Amino acid sequence: MEPAPAAPGPRLGDSRGAERAAASSSLNPTGAEAQPRRRAPAVAAVLPAGGSGERMGVPTPKQFCPILERPLISYTLQALERVCWIKDIVVAVTGENMDTMKGIIQKYQHQRISLVEAGVTRHRSIFNGLKALAEDQPDSNLSKPEVVIIHDAVRPFVEEDVLLKVVTAAKEHGCSDYDLEFGTECLQLALKYGHINAKLVEGSPDLWKVTYKRDLYAAESIIKERISQYICIVMDTKEDENHVGHHLEEILKNELNHVKVTSGALCPPCRDLEQIILEQCYNYVCVNVMSFDFEETRRLLNMLKESNLSVLYPVVVISVYFLDYKSVPFDQKMENLMQIRDYAKEVKKRNILLCGLLIYYPQDEQKLQASLRQGATIIATLIKERNSGLVGQLLVA
Amino acid sequence: MEPAPAAPGPRLGDSRGAERAAASSSLNPTGAEAQPRRRAPAVAAVLPAGGSGERMGVPTPKQFCPILERPLISYTLQALERVCWIKDIVVAVTGENMDTMKGIIQKYQHQRISLVEAGVTRHRSIFNGLKALAEDQPDSNLSKPEVVIIHDAVRPFVEEDVLLKVVTAAKEHGCSDYDLEFGTECLQLALKYGHINAKLVEGSPDLWKVTYKRDLYAAESIIKERISQYICIVMDTKEDENHVGHHLEEILKNELNHVKVTSGALCPPCRDLEQIILEQCYNYVCVNVMSFDFEETRRLLNMLKESNLSVLYPVVVISVYFLDYKSVPFDQKMENLMQIRDYAKEVKKRNILLCGLLIYYPQDEQKLQASLRQGATIIATLIKERNSGLVGQLLVA
Known part of the structure; x- marks a missing residue:
């Protein structure tokens, strides 16, 4: 596990908390205080990132493919850590990519990230992530969350409002029959082994997944356009x-x-x-x-x-x-x-x-x-x- | 209808037929003669292109969106006309885009293209295209094909080998129960009104459809990469x-x-x-x-x-x-x-x-x-x- 580095992004003088304080306002409408309100649930995210990227047609697993010279997964981490009410982000990577991942966290100064070893399947990876968040892990520094967001490492364009909807739905409905009907094995796995309240939410077009090489091109163009405005x-x-x-x-x-x-x-x-x-x-x-x-x-x-x-x-x-x-x-x-x-x-x-x-x-x-x-x-x-x-x-x- | 302009692409001296002769070799393995062999079926293509592009989030219909300053539909036409055994390409466009389309055909020197008016639905547009190819149209210069390929105007990356598979399957199997089971209304429409043998074939990842703005970015990057090799x-x-x-x-x-x-x-x-x-x-x-x-x-x-x-x-x-x-x-x-x-x-x-x-x-x-x-x-x-x-x-x- 990586020690929490300095906040990424710009900082000048003592203003470095400004961005995070602004981001917190959605769950905390008064905006006066960055701490979550009493009723805000404790939220964590699990990112299965053990994939090998065979569909991409490139030797690098897609979550590590560079966009403007920075690996794709760093954009996804950035999107999640920008949301201050996500307390912990657990990333599951294969043993052989563990050092690469640590290097990414250090270089791009990501925060609140814990690493666990990926399993042989995506579901095993999610299980390992949930296990790390469970209370009964003696060596864990993580706090047990009420809601866990399971998010693909290769969906970099997730926005706070979508995540907020996920969390609100999870809190209001728990895991309803509706969820189970549409739910995938991931959700059932979370229910069975996680001992925590979990909900799987389907993505919107904005949440699109980087799958093919053309998606990397599209992601790079979208990012270039955003930062050129x-x-x-x-x-x-x-x-x-x-x-x-x-x-x-x-x-x-x-x-x-x-x-x-x-x-x-x-x-x-x-x-x-x-x-x-x-x-x-x-x-x-x-x-x-x-x-x-x-x-x-x-x-x-x-x-x-x-x-x-x-x-x-x-x-x-x-x-x-x-x-x-x-x-x-x-x-x-x-x-x-x-x-x-x-x-x-x-x-x-x-x-x-x-x-x-x-x-x-x-x-x-x-x-x-x-x-x-x-x-x-x-x-x-x-x-x-x-x-x-x-x-x-x-x-x- | 546009008079057949000069062949697009490079030409020097008297070598202008070289590309087309080369392209013909797949259906004609001897390569010695650009005419189709006796058993090669007469093939035409219909492109419904009457869409308004509301999902793209841009005012221009997506088939007219520029990629390297050239409209998307021109790339699709180029992909089809490169295949010399496609004898006629019928494009269905709305009345208000008819002049735009004529301008595109002229500027980019497309060949073997006929224009028909699009219907209020995609299916109506296909019907209008098929009608133009049917024998009983007295004012038509088009020859009645044995096989009609119905191809989206916004899928620019179609390759000759895929088209060849379509045509071969259509010739060998006709329209089987399998097709009908998976078939959409387009196929049934073709069977009912077209009086011609038609087959709808599902696309591979390469045939991907330009739907969102990010797809335009991806298409531009793919095209840039191809011509930079x-x-x-x-x-x-x-x-x-x-x-x-x-x-x-x-x-x-x-x-x-x-x-x-x-x-x-x-x-x-x-x-x-x-x-x-x-x-x-x-x-x-x-x-x-x-x-x-x-x-x-x-x-x-x-x-x-x-x-x-x-x-x-x-x-x-x-x-x-x-x-x-x-x-x-x-x-x-x-x-x-x-x-x-x-x-x-x-x-x-x-x-x-x-x-x-x-x-x-x-x-x-x-x-x-x-x-x-x-x-x-x-x-x-x-x-x-x-x-x-x-x-x-x-x-x-």
């Missing part, structure tokens, strides 16, 4: 220069539907930007007008590194330079490019994807609009694709 | 210079698993390259060593434009320059970049995605290996992502 444009405080940044902001808002674009400032104490990082914004455009300065981008990168934001998803940072480059000698820019390449290499290790972008900044308003539109297209491409193959490049709009 | 490196004939091109070829072969990398020459009469284009290679890397010359790339682009290859899929062309750029003034390269941007803009209209790539070419062998590896990563990214947002960029490895 929120873009922060970081502007310096020099009022006379940053109107062009606001231009870019307007064009990004127009060209990217359903995308929230916001601005933050890097001037200390940087409260705006700290808040945006806490809100889990994974896309930053750092605007520099008529300057080759890399300082703003460096400060942003330092804040991102300190925040821990990039533990779960790659963060895209685009260092934008508005320059009238057609009238400036290029040697200076070449040095700048080299600087971006070196930084990109360094922050890539922290899962931050850095690119540079020169946007042509002519006096002519019409030409400026054209280059802003092209700049917005390139920014959108880099954010949507989120591909590490292009880090360190200096693109030109 | 074959990369052609175009090298000039100067023997003393192109060894570095061969280096790049070796590294691409090592770094991209399951990818076929081949070389072609641009020296007239360019037979190698013509053959590679006919084999539907959608990825070209044009290598220039210690030169800013754009002539080679221009000749390649002209061949690609003439070939018609990019009608169905975007073709990626990367113009690679091996330069010791750390010791060369950069102004000259900037002009080169501008040239690539202008060409990229022009060929983008023809669905050709052009990028430039500078690869650092130092004397030091170890440094060269490092920049070759980075070059290969960038090439792989551009080919796999196939994103039009980065056309005209000059990337640096």
